Amino acid sequence: ESKSEGRNKLKVFDPSTLHARQLQRQIVGELREAIRSDQLVLFYQPIVELATGRIEGSEALVRWNHPVRGLIMPDHFIPVAEASGLIAELGRWVLRAAVEQLRQWRENSLTAQHGFSMRINVSAADLQSLEFVDDVRDALAKTGLPPESLVLELTESAIIQNNELDRYTLASLHRLGVGLEIDDFGTGYSSMGYLRKLPVDAVKVDRQFVQELSKDSTQLGFLAAIQQVIRSCGLQGIWEGIETAEQAEALRSIGCTSGQGYYFGRPLPGPEFTDQLSQQQTWPA
Ligand code: C2E
Numbered sequence: 001e002s003k004s005e006g007r008n009k010l011k012v013f014d015p016s017t018l019h020a021r022q023l024q025r026q027i028v029g030e031l032r033e034a035i036r037s038d039q040l041v042l043f044y045q046p047i048v049e050l051a052t053g054r055i056e057g058s059e060a061l062v063r064w065n066h067p068v069r070g071l072i073m074p075d076h077f078i079p080v081a082e083a084s085g086l087i088a089e090l091g092r093w094v095l096r097a098a099v100e101q102l103r104q105w106r107e108n109s110l111t112a113q114h115g116f117s118m119r120i121n122v123s124a125a126d127l128q129s130l131e132f133v134d135d136v137r138d139a140l141a142k143t144g145l146p147p148e149s150l151v152l153e154l155t156e157s158a159i160i161q162n163n164e165l166d167r168y169t170l171a172s173l174h175r176l177g178v179g180l181e182i183d184d185f186g187t188g189y190s191s192m193g194y195l196r197k198l199p200v201d202a203v204k205v206d207r208q209f210v211q212e213l214s215k216d217s218t219q220l221g222f223l224a225a226i227q228q229v230i231r232s233c234g235l236q237g238i239w240e241g242i243e244t245a246e247q248a249e250a251l252r253s254i255g256c257t258s259g260q261g262y263y264f265g266r267p268l269p270g271p272e273f274t275d276q277l278s279q280q281q282t283w284p285a
């Protein structure tokens with residue numbers, strides 16, 4: 001203990017560390033302010049039925065519209081939010097904004113009453129918070145959305161942290177009826193055995209698998225095997241990072257049903273994604 005204290009003291013006198021800390025503190029302060037003053041904005045990317053091209057859902061992806069620095073991508077501030085404890089507040093903001101957007105789409109008959117789902121990304125830290133389940137329940141109650149129209153994306157590492165609280169939170173969310181999905185599947189180091197044990201409904205396969213598709217001919221067989229494992233566990237497989245028509249066709253040919261990627265559409269701000277939805281098709285209320 002005293003040793004590490006000594007190290008910390010030394011660091012305080014290191015001007016570059018001092019600067020880094022001040023910068024960090026400034027960013028945290030700005031981010032806190034950003035959440036409260038609605039500088040965050042959600043972009044939406046379509047999830048598509050591969051056989052028909054129909055939009056079957058959307059993933060909400062957060063950006064920070066910084067007054068000076070412009071649009072900041074999540075990889076640059078989600079880690080800051082996680083490290084500073086702001087992630088719970090940020091997650092709440094995302095949850096509320098996403099369900100409100102879905103409520104509006106449904107109200108305007110832009111999405112089918114059944115089948116269209118809004119996916120949001122949930123941080124590992126959110127599972128550690130007992131309030132998270134209440135937040136989700138409240139968000140659904142306020143908007144009157146059916147629970148299955150909301151799907152929570154969790155990374156493998158978040159979902160497999162083998163602690164009591166996480167398992168309790170997962171079970172509670174599952175009981176609420178919201179969809180649970182493993183994000184970035186295949187990037188972790190765990191065995192696949194958990195697919196059969198966890199209360200999850202869907203698996204989003206990490207984009208690295210699709211992107212390696214053109215490299216060699218055995219890769220397609222490998223993807224087919226992954227899809228088969230997912231299917232045999234009774235789960236929906238969604239393939240991430242589809243950038244070309246060839247990739248989409250290859251995935252279709254091995255029985256994949258759902259995909260996401262720049263080929264079908266880049267993440268768009270709410271109003272533009274709304275246009276895309278209304279051009280595609282409207283459903284009777
Ligand atoms: P993710 O959940 O795996 O999201 C997919 C990322 O891949 C998004 O990056 C998306 O824009 C990008 N992407 C989609 N299609 C393609 C494609 O065809 N090719 C390539 N190269 N990339 C594609 P983005 O928006 O920068 O988000 C990065 C990560 O930040 C997300 O990865 C997610 O882990 C995290 N994130 C985003 N929004 C939230 C949020 O609201 N809360 C939390 N906790 N994390 C979030």
Ligand code: MG
Nearest residue numbers: 059121153183
């Ligand atoms: Mg995701």
Ligand code: MG
Nearest residue numbers: 183184204240
């Ligand atoms: Mg992903």
Ligand code: MG
Nearest residue numbers: 155183184206
């Ligand atoms: Mg990711």
